Amino acid sequence: MTTQIESRRQRKVRQNSPISLIQKHSPKIIRPLVALAIFLVIWQVLCLSPASNLPSPIKVWQETWDPLIIKPFFDNGGTDKGLGLQIAASLGRVAIGFSLAAIVGIGLGILVGSTQFMYDAVDPIFQVLRTIPPLAWLPISLAAFRDSQPSAIFVIFITAIWPIIINTTVGVQQIPQDYKNVARVLRLSRQKYFFKVLFPAAVPYIFTGLRIGIGLSWLAIVAAEMLVGGVGIGFFIWDAYNSSRLSEIILALIYVGVVGLLLDRLVGFVASKVVPEEQK
Amino acid sequence: MSVFVEVDHVDRVFPLPNGGSYVALKNIELKVRQGEFISLIGHSGCGKSTLLNIIAGLDKASRGGVILEGRQVTKPGPDRMVVFQNYSLLPWLTVRENIALGVDEVMGHRPAGERKGIIEHHIDLVGLRAAAKKRPGELSGGMKQRVAIARALAIRPKLLLLDEPFGALDALTRGGLQEQLMKICEESNVTCIMVTHDVDEALLLSDRVVMLTNGPESHIGQIIDVEIPRPRQRMEVVNHPSYYSLRNEMIYFLNQQKKAKLHQSKKPQVVARNGLEKVNLEIGFIPLTDCAPLVVAQEKGFF
Numbered sequence: 001m002t003t004q005i006e007s008r009r010q011r012k013v014r015q016n017s018p019i020s021l022i023q024k025h026s027p028k029i030i031r032p033l034v035a036l037a038i039f040l041v042i043w044q045v046l047c048l049s050p051a052s053n054l055p056s057p058i059k060v061w062q063e064t065w066d067p068l069i070i071k072p073f074f075d076n077g078g079t080d081k082g083l084g085l086q087i088a089a090s091l092g093r094v095a096i097g098f099s100l101a102a103i104v105g106i107g108l109g110i111l112v113g114s115t116q117f118m119y120d121a122v123d124p125i126f127q128v129l130r131t132i133p134p135l136a137w138l139p140i141s142l143a144a145f146r147d148s149q150p151s152a153i154f155v156i157f158i159t160a161i162w163p164i165i166i167n168t169t170v171g172v173q174q175i176p177q178d179y180k181n182v183a184r185v186l187r188l189s190r191q192k193y194f195f196k197v198l199f200p201a202a203v204p205y206i207f208t209g210l211r212i213g214i215g216l217s218w219l220a221i222v223a224a225e226m227l228v229g230g231v232g233i234g235f236f237i238w239d240a241y242n243s244s245r246l247s248e249i250i251l252a253l254i255y256v257g258v259v260g261l262l263l264d265r266l267v268g269f270v271a272s273k274v275v276p277e278e279q280k
Numbered sequence: 281m282s283v284f285v286e287v288d289h290v291d292r293v294f295p296l297p298n299g300g301s302y303v304a305l306k307n308i309e310l311k312v313r314q315g316e317f318i319s320l321i322g323h324s325g326c327g328k329s330t331l332l333n334i335i336a337g338l339d340k341a342s343r344g345g346v347i348l349e350g351r352q353v354t355k356p357g358p359d360r361m362v363v364f365q366n367y368s369l370l371p372w373l374t375v376r377e378n379i380a381l382g383v384d385e386v387m388g389h390r391p392a393g394e395r396k397g398i399i400e401h402h403i404d405l406v407g408l409r410a411a412a413k414k415r416p417g418e419l420s421g422g423m424k425q426r427v428a429i430a431r432a433l434a435i436r437p438k439l440l441l442l443d444e445p446f447g448a449l450d451a452l453t454r455g456g457l458q459e460q461l462m463k464i465c466e467e468s469n470v471t472c473i474m475v476t477h478d479v480d481e482a483l484l485l486s487d488r489v490v491m492l493t494n495g496p497e498s499h500i501g502q503i504i505d506v507e508i509p510r511p512r513q514r515m516e517v518v519n520h521p522s523y524y525s526l527r528n529e530m531i532y533f534l535n536q537q538k539k540a541k542l543h544q545s546k547k548p549q550v551v552a553r554n555g556l557e558k559v560n561l562e563i564g565f566i567p568l569t570d571c572a573p574l575v576v577a578q579e580k581g582f583f
Contacts, residue, residue, distance in 0.1 A: 178368040181338055185356045186385045186435075196381065200372040 055247045063247035079231055079239065083255055089231040091259070093149075094217045097156025101213060105161045106206055109168025110198070119169065130162035134220035138227055148228040152221065159220040160213035167212070171205025172198060207271035214267050218260045284314040284349060284471055285335065285439060291343035292330055304330050306497040308344075310490060317465060317472045319482035321530065322492035323537055328475040329365070329443055331492075335473060336362050336441050348439065358386045361437035365444045367424040369416040369431075376403065376412045379431045386435040402434040406460065422453035429457070433464060440465075442474040446481065455514055458484060466511060479530050483508070484517055489530065494537045502533055540565075 040057050047056035055063065067074050072084030112118045137158050141151040179201060183193045225234025233256055240248040287310040294302045304327040312318055320328045333339035335346050337356035346353040348360065356362075361382075369378050379399050387395055403412050406426040416424055425445060432440055445461075446454040462485055465472055476482055482489045486506055493501040508520045517523060566574070577583065 178364055178366055179370060181356075181362070181364065182368045182370070184338065185336065185360070185362055186358055186382050187356075188381075188385055192385070196373075197370065200370070 055250065060247040060250050064251045068248060068251055079235060081231060083233070083236070083252065086231060086233045086236045087255060087259055090221050090225060090233045093153055093232065094156055094221050097153040098160050098214060098217045101157045101160035101164060102210060105164030105209070105213070106168050109165045109209070110172055110202070112165065113169035113172025126162065126165060130166070134159040134216070135223050135227070138224060148230060152224045152228050155220055155224045156217045160217045163212040163216065164206070164209040167205045167209030168202060171202030174205070175201045204275050207267070207275060211264060211267045211271065214263050215260065218263055222256055282313065283311045285312040286310070286347045287335065288347060289344035290331070290334060290341040290346065292327065292334060292339070293342040303497045304495055306499050308500060310500065312471060312473065314471055315469045316488065317486045318474070319486040319489045320473065320475045320492060321477070321479065321482055321489055321534070322498065323494055323534065323541070326492045326495045326498045328492060332441050332443050332473065332475050336360050338362070358382065358435050359438045361432040361435055361440055363428050363432045363440070363442045363445050365447060367416070367428045369424055369427055371416050374413050374415055375408060375419070375427050378416070378427055379403065379434050382431050382435045398434055402430040405433070405464065406430045422449050422457065425449060425457065429461065433468070433470070438471065440470050440472045442472065444475050444477065447477065454481070459514055461485065462512065479527055482530070483523065483526060484512060484514060491530065491533050494541050501537070504529060
């Protein structure tokens with residue numbers, strides 16, 4: 001009896017040991033890592049022969065280690081900069097374009113959603129314009145602005161604005177009649193109605209629009225930069241393709257994906273702070 | 281008898297999408313004195329909430345109107361505050377802020393300290409001191425309804441309109457809130473019009489019970505005076521001699537309405553016998569001895 005209890009005690013894992021931590025988070029950490037490892041192995045096997053078109057993971061790692069991975073902020077002048085600086089430049093353009101789109105989009109969305117007249121007037125136009133692919137706006141904006149930088153920012157703006165407008169419009173239109181009745185009975189002034197009833201009721205929808213918009217913006221900037229040039233991750237990818245530096249492309253793609261995910265999570269985090277719990 | 285609120289021959293017709301029209305209310309006429317408590321009772325769909333919305337000014341009557349203290353009601357206003365069936369609390373504001381929304385709007389000309397005092401007094405009045413900082417998402421149904429009542433009373437309306445205020449609550453909470461409402465109405469002499477399904481609640485709280493017939497084209501079927509003296513106790517009121525006779529009158533009326541509705545939905549059946557077509561005629565409700573000629577004729581075989 002005593003020996004059995006002792007061995008049971010020995011077998012019990014201590015609370016804070018690494019094994020117990022991994023066991024606790026196993027579904028979220030171990031499983032993706034295992035899937036990733038299997039994927040890398042398949043990739044390596046597919047690209048084993050020297051005649052393959054794409055580099056294998058090991059080759060990518062070897063070719064991009066120095067300087068791209070270990071020195072993300074090197075600056076050799078012109079467009080020969082580290083990936084950190086390239087991504088920062090792209091993010092800068094996204095920031096300007098997205099902020100403009102957010103301000104104009106939310107304003108227009110509230111205006112369109114508040115009055116049936118405006119909604120009936122502009123909704124068909126919006127439905128047509130929003131299906132135009134972002135890059136199709138590039139020639140027009142280049143012709144209008146004549147400079148590549150404002151054109152790229154305009155492409156971001158026009159990409160991000162449609163989900164923001166449409167979601168804001170829906171948010172304003174769906175305000176429950178009960179809240180409107182309360183505002184009518186209390187005879188709230190237009191200003192008070194806007195700040196105390198309309199805006200807080202529409203905020204969850206606005207943040208949905210912003211979240212979709214940021215994702216589309218990041219997609220659009222990479223594509224726009226390929227055509228427009230300058231310092232940016234899109235041009236880096238296109239330039240690397242033209243110089244047949246495929247490993248650099250693959251590394252840049254990984255970075256682009258990770259940054260896109262972080263942007264989405266950032267907007268989601270801001271939304272979770274601003275939107276009250278009960279509304280979700 | 282000075283009339284405080286008068287509902288003057290109100291009709292309400294709704295246009296239907298297929299072009300027809302639905303007459304919800306027909307020729308509603310009601311006079312309410314100041315300080316009276318009126319209950320509106322009827323089956324679902326008879327237009328009680330529609331009538332309440334018209335009195336509040338949220339809806340406009342197709343014909344006729346509502347007169348409050350000599351002036352016609354055209355738009356909603358804080359002097360006719362409504363306690364909605366769904367509470368209608370703004371979920372992003374705390375309890376205190378919800379009540380403050382009304383108070384600050386209506387009593388904006390008063391100093392801030394006085395307004396704060398009014399808000400705190402009403403929070404205590406409904407017993408929500410402990411939950412004053414919580415949001416509606418953290419409150420139970422009874423607490424939310426108490427906030428709605430506090431918000432309505434804090435702005436000192438002339439007319440308090442309640443749309444099935446206790447419908448979604450359990451019996452215990454309902455009993456407590458009914459007593460609180462009675463106490464508050466007596467203290468502040470507020471005129472109240474309440475829509476309810478609950479016959480006992482109507483008898484406990486009101487001075488008069490207005491019973492509406494079934495829709496469409498519902499009108500006032502009967503008005504019952506509740507002579508039970510105030511102040512009333514929830515547990516004691518059932519002992520009053522007229523309680524059960526009043527209750528039975530109301531239940532009988534509601535049952536008649538239900539039967540009338542069933543009769544309406546039954547279509548006349550054509551019966552063919554002996555080569556002659558027979559039709560079942562719906563003559564309607566003929567009280568006892570008045571139908572004697574028809575019974576004799578039926579016995580004789582005329583039809």
